[in-house]
Amino acid sequence: MVELVLFIVFGAIALAGALSMVLHPNPVHGALGLMATMLSIAVFYVVNSGHFIAAVQVVVYAGAVMTLFLFVIMLIGVDRHENLEESLPIQRPLAIAVGIAFLVLLGLIGGNAWITAPEAASPPNGTVENIADLLFTDWLLPFEVTTLLLIIASVGAVALAQYDPRPKE
Amino acid sequence: MNDWIDVLIVVIKVLVAFGIMMVATLLLIWAERKVLADMQNRIGPQRAGPFGLLQSLADGIKLFFKEPILPTRAEKTVFLLAPILALIPALLMFLVVPIGRPFFIGDREITLQAMDLNVGLLFVLAVSSMAVYAVVLAGWSSGSKYPLLGGVRATAQAISYEAALGLALVPVVIYEGTLSISELVEGQAGKAFGFPAWNIILLPSFVFFLVAAIAETNRAPFDLVEAENELVGGFHTEYSGLRFALFFLAEYINIFTMSALTATIFLGGWNGPTWDGSLPASITWIFPIVWFLLKTSAIVFVFFWVRATLPRLRYDQLMELGWKRLIPATLIWMILMAVAQAVDEFGLPWA
Numbered sequence: 001m002v003e004l005v006l007f008i009v010f011g012a013i014a015l016a017g018a019l020s021m022v023l024h025p026n027p028v029h030g031a032l033g034l035m036a037t038m039l040s041i042a043v044f045y046v047v048n049s050g051h052f053i054a055a056v057q058v059v060v061y062a063g064a065v066m067t068l069f070l071f072v073i074m075l076i077g078v079d080r081h082e083n084l085e086e087s088l089p090i091q092r093p094l095a096i097a098v099g100i101a102f103l104v105l106l107g108l109i110g111g112n113a114w115i116t117a118p119e120a121a122s123p124p125n126g127t128v129e130n131i132a133d134l135l136f137t138d139w140l141l142p143f144e145v146t147t148l149l150l151i152i153a154s155v156g157a158v159a160l161a162q163y164d165p166r167p168k169e
Numbered sequence: 170m171n172d173w174i175d176v177l178i179v180v181i182k183v184l185v186a187f188g189i190m191m192v193a194t195l196l197l198i199w200a201e202r203k204v205l206a207d208m209q210n211r212i213g214p215q216r217a218g219p220f221g222l223l224q225s226l227a228d229g230i231k232l233f234f235k236e237p238i239l240p241t242r243a244e245k246t247v248f249l250l251a252p253i254l255a256l257i258p259a260l261l262m263f264l265v266v267p268i269g270r271p272f273f274i275g276d277r278e279i280t281l282q283a284m285d286l287n288v289g290l291l292f293v294l295a296v297s298s299m300a301v302y303a304v305v306l307a308g309w310s311s312g313s314k315y316p317l318l319g320g321v322r323a324t325a326q327a328i329s330y331e332a333a334l335g336l337a338l339v340p341v342v343i344y345e346g347t348l349s350i351s352e353l354v355e356g357q358a359g360k361a362f363g364f365p366a367w368n369i370i371l372l373p374s375f376v377f378f379l380v381a382a383i384a385e386t387n388r389a390p391f392d393l394v395e396a397e398n399e400l401v402g403g404f405h406t407e408y409s410g411l412r413f414a415l416f417f418l419a420e421y422i423n424i425f426t427m428s429a430l431t432a433t434i435f436l437g438g439w440n441g442p443t444w445d446g447s448l449p450a451s452i453t454w455i456f457p458i459v460w461f462l463l464k465t466s467a468i469v470f471v472f473f474w475v476r477a478t479l480p481r482l483r484y485d486q487l488m489e490l491g492w493k494r495l496i497p498a499t500l501i502w503m504i505l506m507a508v509a510q511a512v513d514e515f516g517l518p519w520a
Binding site for chain 2: 028029032035051052055056058059062063064066067068070071074075128
């Protein structure tokens, strides 16, 4: 019962945040909307006893990533309102079509997957140990490959920052 | 029936924590002014109440009755929301700090900690990373230049020092093997080699954490977001009356909470001699709380001491200290600690 109420309330907040993120002309309000969405998702994790994932969600996404977004928005002209006039001819109808197709697909999948018996109750005091056990045994290779991806990204960023197109004298 | 009692206990704990934070704020502002005055050969507040103790209360009441000004160019909703956003993380963070030994009423164990989370340390990091939004949004929504500069500085500073704050805690987690704050305190009970078994033996972590904590609370010498000789008042230039008071309140609650956390993580929390055998139980319960408050006050004093001693960093110095010194140092220390723990647990690789 509590779970249902929380899901409805925070689901509505998450949707509203996502919509304002896309539709609001002011980038700072858009960033705030995205933050509301991310915090709502963290609440969903808590409701499902995923305390660890919820905390990580807040630290990484709502904390670090959104702060960086805000930093960039503030640096490159915070008073500029975004132009919402459409300049690309076919992208918007295409996006709507793909969106509808995605919803249909989701409905088809959901119709099957949602009707399952509830899993065994998760441990009462959170999931750190369970996640650590799985992450560092069965899923070690994908985990390490993901970190490799992040390292490549940061090395690429440094390379781009160091790159000087002018010829050496 | 039992459920209702549990809910009631939690509500009482939260209210008590709220009361502690309010009283602590009043005392902290007074203590800071007295300590700074002493270090600068002044007297400090002395007129309101004994030793000027009621000075901050008087200031608070004065701010309460002042006119709240809404600048015409301000982004209204966000401008009104920002002080509240500043207060929420400040109030939330203290709830995971255990202030004393658990006690029993009948069969029911009551911990002196509003919520004992399995991921307590991560919760602290998560909530403290939320605190920067209030500063940024206040700066941006004021619709004037100086607050905006303060807000931009706040984002960069928060990003840099949050990483150090989190990394400084990793060796503690490796050493203690838990993220729960109540288990951290239990792990520091008793003695090791004749000294209290506090995590202060992880001295580099303690130093890194304290530096990052001072930067996270935007205190001198890291108070670039409100640097008054460059930015007028920084992010709160356009705020007045009660809204300004809320920012002030949040800042001091953050100092208190960060000090309490440092004391809990590194100085053994409420651990200390309680003379359980020789004194009646009606007296001994107070000692853990006294130890906790004493340790917290010591760290709070360091906050004030640093403010009175060090000049404010320049912006490039701040970034250099964060990215080129603090974060590499925490990373190296973390790797050393991980290797030491692995050797301790599995033995040397060639053995």
